[in-house]
Amino acid sequence: MIQCTKFDLVSPPRASRAMFGLIAVLAEAALAADQTRIIGGPGGNAFVDRPPAGGRIGAIAIQAGGWIDSVGVVYETSDGRWLAMGGLEPKFWAGFCERIGLPELAADERFVPSSNLIANATEACALVGERLASEDLDHWRKVLADEPGVWAALATPKETLNDPQVKPNGYVIPNIDDQGNEYQIVAAPVQFDETPPQPARAPEHGQHTEEILLELDLDWDDISAAKGAGAIL
Numbered sequence: 583m584i585q586c587t588k589f590d591l592v593s594p595p596r597a598s599r600a601m602f603g604l605i606a607v608l609a610e611a612a613l614a615a616d617q618t619r620i621i622g623g624p625g626g627n628a629f630v631d632r633p634p635a636g637g638r639i640g641a642i643a644i645q646a647g648g649w650i651d652s653v654g655v656v657y658e659t660s661d662g663r664w665l666a667m668g669g670l671e672p673k674f675w676a677g678f679c680e681r682i683g684l685p686e687l688a689a690d691e692r693f694v695p696s697s698n699l700i701a702n703a704t705e706a707c708a709l710v711g712e713r714l715a716s717e718d719l720d721h722w723r724k725v726l727a728d729e730p731g732v733w734a735a736l737a738t739p740k741e742t743l744n745d746p747q748v749k750p751n752g753y754v755i756p757n758i759d760d761q762g763n764e765y766q767i768v769a770a771p772v773q774f775d776e777t778p779p780q781p782a783r784a785p786e787h788g789q790h791t792e793e794i795l796l797e798l799d800l801d802w803d804d805i806s807a808a809k810g811a812g813a814i815l
Contacts, residue, residue, distance in 0.1 A: 656736065657711045661718040664736040667710075672696035674731040681725050682713050757781040788815035 656666045667678075672695075676688035693699040693706050714722060719735055726733055737745065743766065748754050754766045760783065770779045791814050795805050808814045 657714040659717060659719045659722060660715060663719040665714055665719065665722055666734050666736065668732040668734070671731070672699060674729075675699060678729065678731055681729060682710070682722075684709065684713055752778055755781050757783055759783055760786060791815055 656664045659665055675693065675696075679685055679688040687693055687706070687709065691698065692702045699706060717725075723735065742748065743754065752769050755769045755778070756764050757767045758764050767781060769781075772779075792805055795808075795814070800808075805814070
């Protein structure tokens, strides 16, 4: 959901909103797995997958005896893309500041020791955000290539489709249209009994009209008359 966000918004949706969707999928999977027990079957195991890391968003997260995580804070780059930092513990702070060109923050009393960084997290985020907004995403990808803290760029739909994690993890699967052309579709996130769902294309417009009417005991004369009247395709 986050990966398909329009990039002309003031900011992407918060990660917490996406979590509601994940929770809903988890609940539906559990209910579906249990449904077979209700109707007398053996039941089943449900497994819910999640999207690749490049599509998740996070924030500066400061650890001092516990996590303080301002989930949903993302930083805009100069080219209108979005960069997220997650799990940036105090041990990474000095190195991170050096990498992004703000070495003075590593020794700034407002942010050192970690208790000060926690107390002044809003100010720290503002300074980091101002710096990240001064360069484009490609620049920060190079600068942060060896960053040990967790970070990711919010991916566009096209980038998500071509992400190296997508196919090996089964996030997209091949399907074939009615003309025999292969294309990629998003896989259902739920597996039952460790068996991925098989892909299937949507029917053509009106493809099953005649079959359904025959099942409803209409004969071919009735169907022909309905077609002639323009009531069905």
